[in-house]
Amino acid sequence: MRTVDLIWKKREGGELTAAEIHFLIQGFVDGTIPDYQMSAWCMAVYFQGMTFEECTALTLEMAHSGAVVDLSAIPGIKxxxxxxxxxxxxxxxxxxxxxxxxxxxxxxxxxxxxxxxxxxxxxxxxxxxxxxxxxxxxxxxxxxxxxxxxxxxxxxxxxxxxxxxxxxxxxxxxxxxxxxxxxxxxxxxxxxxxxxxxxxxxxxxxxxxxxxxxxxxxxxxxxxxxxxxxxxxxxxxxxxxxxxxxxxxxxxxxxxxxxxxxxxxxxxxxxxxxxxxxxxxxxxxxxxxxxxxxxxxxxxxxxxxxxxxxxxxxxxxxxxxxxxHPERLAAAPFIQEVVFPGEGWVERVDCRALGLTAMTLGAGRARLDDVIRPEVGLTLKVKVGDRLTPQSVLGEVHAASPDVAARAAREVLNAIHLASKPVAKQPLIAAVIS
Missing domain, CATH: 3.40.1030.10 (Nucleoside phosphorylase/phosphoribosyltransferase catalytic domain)
Incomplete structure (x- = not known):
């Protein structure tokens, strides 16, 4: 079995067998298959996809590539x-x-x-x-x-x-x-x-x-x-x-x-x-x-x-x-209220932008070795469909300094988009797949 043949097979839309996937994963983990060949295979999968049979074989190979936790000694269904x-x-x-x-x-x-x-x-x-x-x-x-x-x-x-x-x-x-x-x-x-x-x-x-x-x-x-x-x-x-x-x-x-x-x-x-x-x-x-x-x-x-x-x-x-006493948890040295200047109904919240704002405050990591600051972050008290009036309080910024808080407050304001007429609230759960 040759790695290049398996890359070619997937590139052409073929379906790999469980034995072939075992060969790829085992070889990649033990170092006999180099990164550049596995990269080529991943790109082939990206464009050609995998069948459920292939996905299952790949999943089981990865799951058993190291230790597996045995919960059988614990009574009940875990x-x-x-x-x-x-x-x-x-x-x-x-x-x-x-x-x-x-x-x-x-x-x-x-x-x-x-x-x-x-x-x-x-x-x-x-x-x-x-x-x-x-x-x-x-x-x-x-x-x-x-x-x-x-x-x-x-x-x-x-x-x-x-x-x-x-x-x-x-x-x-x-x-x-x-x-x-x-x-x-x-x-x-x-x-x-x-x-x-x-x-x-x-x-x-x-x-x-x-x-x-x-x-x-x-x-x-x-x-x-x-x-x-x-x-x-x-x-x-x-x-x-x-x-x-x-x-x-x-x-x-x-x-x-x-x-x-x-x-x-x-x-x-x-x-x-x-x-x-x-x-x-x-x-x-x-x-x-x-x-x-x-x-x-x-x-x-x-x-x-x-x-x-x-x-x-x-x-x-x-x-x-x-x-x-949760109020005694780590607290930011500076807290700034965010007040909305306009009027209307919340039509959209730029959720990703708010997450990135919290990250830049220190609540998240851009890299794995970044240090988290537990005390900083945001609170947002409005949801899609809520009506805002001038001077409505959107929430608070919890920051390390006034300058950082002011910048974050502007980003929070920019993340709230209004409509001039009522907006329907969206259901939280869209579907359940079993």
């Missing part, structure tokens, strides 16, 4: 969640305690933020003392003991994906749906969950801005998961405006705490209850997703979700009493 990322997306901080409180074990490995979308680990680490660096034994022991853990990837998980993504990032082949789907699903399979709920976001602030492309990605991931013997469900959620009101690490943690106390923004509560409903249903603690949603909301109303979050924070080194 359900994971993945989001394709968005602006103000602090969903995991609320959703996972809701699901765990309902009796479904959640063993969640998350990532860092890069670009205009934030990372769950960065947000959780805004809480004093919390560690997300759990080794595998500690991770599994915590899930067994309290039913929930939220940590960074442990051990040598999916090395093929890490190496392949690094190559795609510098060869203009990131935006390939088969390669994106295989990358995401391989990590979920290696993390060991029995079932996975995917929050696939579309819109201006999402990685996949076009709705039809987001649907294609969701269908591909659900199909790969099914062929790999796991249950996958994808929820398509709108990211044409920030989720909730807060953008920035400490600000988002404070908003997550408020939501866990049943006092959060309506859109964040809605998304968490819907995703939670599917997770609880897949975990066989409800007869259907609607019943699961009601149980998830009951976990908020009863305080059980907040209690589970406190338990997780304590288990991971944090001080649970700090959750009782």
């Amino acid at each position: 359900v994971d969640k993945h989001s394709t990322g968005g602006v103000g997306d602090k969903t995991s901080l609320v959703l996972l305690p809701m699901v765990a409180a309902a009796g479904v074990p959640v063993a969640k490995m998350s990532g860092r933020g890069l670009g205009h979308t934030g990372g769950t680990l960065d947000k959780l680490e805004s809480l004093p003392g919390v560690s997300t660096a759990l080794n595998r034994d500690a991770f599994l022991a915590q899930v067994s003991r309290i039913g929930i853990a939220l940590a960074g990837q442990t051990g040598n998980l999916v090395p093929a994906d890490k190496k392949l993504y690094g190559l795609r990032d510098v060869t203009a082949t990131v935006e390939s749906i088969p390669l994106i789907a295989s990358s995401i699903v391989s990590k979920k399979l290696a993390a060991g969950a029995d079932a996975v709920v995917l929050d696939v976001k579309f819109g201006d602030g999402a990685f996949m801005s076009q709705y039809d492309k987001a649907v294609e990605l969701a269908r591909t991931m659900v199909e790969i998961g099914k062929r790999a013997g796991r249950r996958f469900i994808a929820v398509l959620s709108d990211m044409n405006q920030p989720l909730g009101n807060a953008i920035g690490n400490s600000l988002e943690v404070a908003e997550a705490i408020a939501t866990l106390q049943n006092q959060g923004p309506a859109d964040l509560t809605e998304l968490c209850s819907i995703l939670g409903g599917y997770m609880i249903w897949l975990g066989e603690k409800a007869d259907g997703p609607e019943q699961g949603k009601e149980l998830a909301l009951e976990m908020l109303r009863s305080g059980k979700a907040f209690a589970k979050f406190r338990e997780m924070v304590a288990a991971q080194g944090g001080a649970p009493e700090s959750l009782d």
